Amino acid sequence: MKALVYVGLKPGVLDPQGRTIARSLNDLGFDEVTNALQGKVIELTLNGEDAEAAEARVTEMCEKLLANTVIENYRIEMQL
Amino acid sequence: MQTAVIRFPASNCDRDAAVALEKVTGRAPIMVWHRETELPDGIDFVVMPGGFSYGDYLRSGAIASRSPIVRDIKAKSEAGLPVAGFCNGFQVLTEAGMLPGALMRNKNLKFVCRPERLTVANANTRYTKHYAPKSEVTFPVAHHDGNYFADKDTLNRIEKEGRVTFRYVSNPNGSLNDIAGIVNKAGNVFGMMPHPERAIDDMHGGTDGLGLFKSIIESI
Numbered sequence: 001m002k003a004l005v006y007v008g009l010k011p012g013v014l015d016p017q018g019r020t021i022a023r024s025l026n027d028l029g030f031d032e033v034t035n036a037l038q039g040k041v042i043e044l045t046l047n048g049e050d051a052e053a054a055e056a057r058v059t060e061m062c063e064k065l066l067a068n069t070v071i072e073n074y075r076i077e078m079q080l
Numbered sequence: 081m082q083t084a085v086i087r088f089p090a091s092n093c094d095r096d097a098a099v100a101l102e103k104v105t106g107r108a109p110i111m112v113w114h115r116e117t118e119l120p121d122g123i124d125f126v127v128m129p130g131g132f133s134y135g136d137y138l139r140s141g142a143i144a145s146r147s148p149i150v151r152d153i154k155a156k157s158e159a160g161l162p163v164a165g166f167c168n169g170f171q172v173l174t175e176a177g178m179l180p181g182a183l184m185r186n187k188n189l190k191f192v193c194r195p196e197r198l199t200v201a202n203a204n205t206r207y208t209k210h211y212a213p214k215s216e217v218t219f220p221v222a223h224h225d226g227n228y229f230a231d232k233d234t235l236n237r238i239e240k241e242g243r244v245t246f247r248y249v250s251n252p253n254g255s256l257n258d259i260a261g262i263v264n265k266a267g268n269v270f271g272m273m274p275h276p277e278r279a280i281d282d283m284h285g286g287t288d289g290l291g292l293f294k295s296i297i298e299s300i
Contacts, residue, residue, distance in 0.1 A: 013229060014254070016189050070181060070230070071229055
């Protein structure tokens, strides 16, 4: 079983990297881009069969290590 | 007086911290490896040194802050043990939840490495007693992730409680309220991005950092 964990900055937290990416896309002629947020994806490979139990454990992993909840949000996507 | 410096993989200011502590206390600190589960007996003051622990993987200080020794240090700090973190050490202390807020990528995305002027925002803490109120000091900075962030409530709280100890004169990294250093509520845990341990000898170009070490050591 796999879990994809998306970690990104919370709304309202300045994301200078995202802003730089958006500006660079604008420079390339992609004028429709008004904002970019840069985050990261962590792909976890897990033992076990129970997706619900696994997701609860991954949530705990996010709270304990994978995200810094002072500045970051996370989203979990389970893949069976 | 026995001090300790914690060593993580890719700490690189551990020796600078040791030299500073020996200079002020007259006794070499015990260097403690991060895999240890307990501090040696009789430690009076702990320094988390600067560096790039674990190559800044995941987030600066994130992995180091979950190491076994930090659990013990956190528990002892809650019982009053003084702990200071400089640069990466400050990042470790915020990641460990021992100090509020977080240190993010510098606003201009640049690594800054230069002497930085700071004002002493509160000279009435265990770490700043040796400085005159509102005096100016110069410590080197050398970081990529020094942009101090905390949510509005936290920021208001630490400001109201006088827990901002140092502010940048010309903000190099985008830190909110020009914050360079803070203490916890009890005043025993301190963190700052600049390097006082690299300003303790005339050879360094200045000795402004000595006051910080003297302040905390004399308070013990």
